[in-house]
Amino acid sequence: MRPPPRVTITRRRLISAALAAGSMVSLGGARRALSQASGPFSLPPLPYPEDALIPVISSTTIGFHYGKHHRAYVDNLNKAVEGTDLAHKSLEDIVKATAGDPARVGVFNNAAQDWNHIFYWNSMRPNGGGAPNGAIADRVKDSFGDFATFRQEFATAAVTQFGSGWAWLVQGQDKKLRVVKTANADTPMARGLTCLLTCDVWEHAYYLDYQNRRPDYVNAWLDKLVNWDFASRQLAQ
Ligand code: FE
Numbered sequence: 001m002r003p004p005p006r007v008t009i010t011r012r013r014l015i016s017a018a019l020a021a022g023s024m025v026s027l028g029g030a031r032r033a034l035s036q037a038s039g040p041f042s043l044p045p046l047p048y049p050e051d052a053l054i055p056v057i058s059s060t061t062i063g064f065h066y067g068k069h070h071r072a073y074v075d076n077l078n079k080a081v082e083g084t085d086l087a088h089k090s091l092e093d094i095v096k097a098t099a100g101d102p103a104r105v106g107v108f109n110n111a112a113q114d115w116n117h118i119f120y121w122n123s124m125r126p127n128g129g130g131a132p133n134g135a136i137a138d139r140v141k142d143s144f145g146d147f148a149t150f151r152q153e154f155a156t157a158a159v160t161q162f163g164s165g166w167a168w169l170v171q172g173q174d175k176k177l178r179v180v181k182t183a184n185a186d187t188p189m190a191r192g193l194t195c196l197l198t199c200d201v202w203e204h205a206y207y208l209d210y211q212n213r214r215p216d217y218v219n220a221w222l223d224k225l226v227n228w229d230f231a232s233r234q235l236a237q
Contacts, residue, residue, distance in 0.1 A: 039078025040087055043071050044118060052126045056220045061208045069204050070117040077110040091115055092189065099190035112185040116166060116198060120205075123197045125227040132228035136196075136235060143177035150179070151222055157181040158199050158218040167218075169197040171236055196231040 046066055051059040077094075081087045086094050086107060095115055098108035131147045132140060144150040150169075157179050158167035165183040171194040172178060180188055189195050199221050206217035 038075075039082060041074050041077050041081075041091065041114065043074045046121055048126060053124060053225060056217075056224045057124075057206075058209050061206070064208070065200075065204055066117075066121070070114070073110045073113040073117065077107070077114055080107045080110055095187060095190050109185040112187045112190065115189065116185065116187050117200070119195060119198050120166075120200045122230050123199070123227055124221070124225040125230070127224075128228070129222060129224040129226045132231070134232065136228060136232045139171075139177055139235065150177075153179040154199075155215070155218050155222060158201050158221075159215050161201050164202040167199045167201060168195055169231065170195050171234075175236065194234060194236050196234045197226060 043066075046062070050062040050066070053062065081094065086097065089097065091111055091114060094107065094111040098104040098111065101108065131137065137147070140147055140150050144153065154167055154169060158181070161167060161181040161183065163183065165181055165186070168180050168182065168188050170178055170180055170188045173192070177196070180193075182188065187195070199218065201214060201218070206214060210217040
């Protein structure tokens with residue numbers, strides 16, 4: 001008998017954040033409608049409509065990125081964990097359990113890409129971007145000196161990540177915020193860092209809209225899409 005869909009604490013937090021923003025009406029219905037999952041994991045609904053990020057990201061890009069790429073990671077993960085001891089673990093636990101294990105790199109890639117993409121969709125919102133306010137603004141100032149320095153570091157990480165990967169704002173065990181970049185499916189979460197924001201710099205995230213102009217995508221992402229409310233909710237106290 002198929003086990004019920006598993007929802008990790010992190011996934012639950014991401015989804016509840018989107019619900020709090022009034023962007024999803026029916027989680028259960030939407031999950032069933034969006035994914036005929038043949039395994040423990042399902043494609044969670046986007047926290048906004050596919051055309052909500054225009055003009056920075058087109059609905060065509062979101063349609064392929066979310067509907068094809070992200071869905072494929074979920075489908076492949078379900079196939080990879082079927083009949084294994086991982087089938088009953090949370091998504092976050094699978095990422096941590098398989099990170100750095102050459103024998104399970106396929107499972108890691110699909111699990112981490114599922115987790116990273118959920119985090120990416122929530123790192124953006126319509127009419128976002130610019131400088132943060134409140135407690136997270138103070139943390140950015142304490143860690144980077146000022147917002148402009150953070151912005152420059154993040155943009156540089158996103159633009160200079162060679163090939164496919166991700167730029168991240170993370171919080172370390174010392175509570176200090178840092179910018180890091182990861183290649184392919186790699187994720188700071190696997191190393192115990194608290195992730196606050198991520199920008200996907202795989203070509204599938206921007207090529208239909210920006211072709212080779214990754215810096216234009218990154219700058220527009222920082223100026224118009226960053227969801228600082230989401231980042232604030234991830235902060236460890
Ligand atoms: Fe992607």
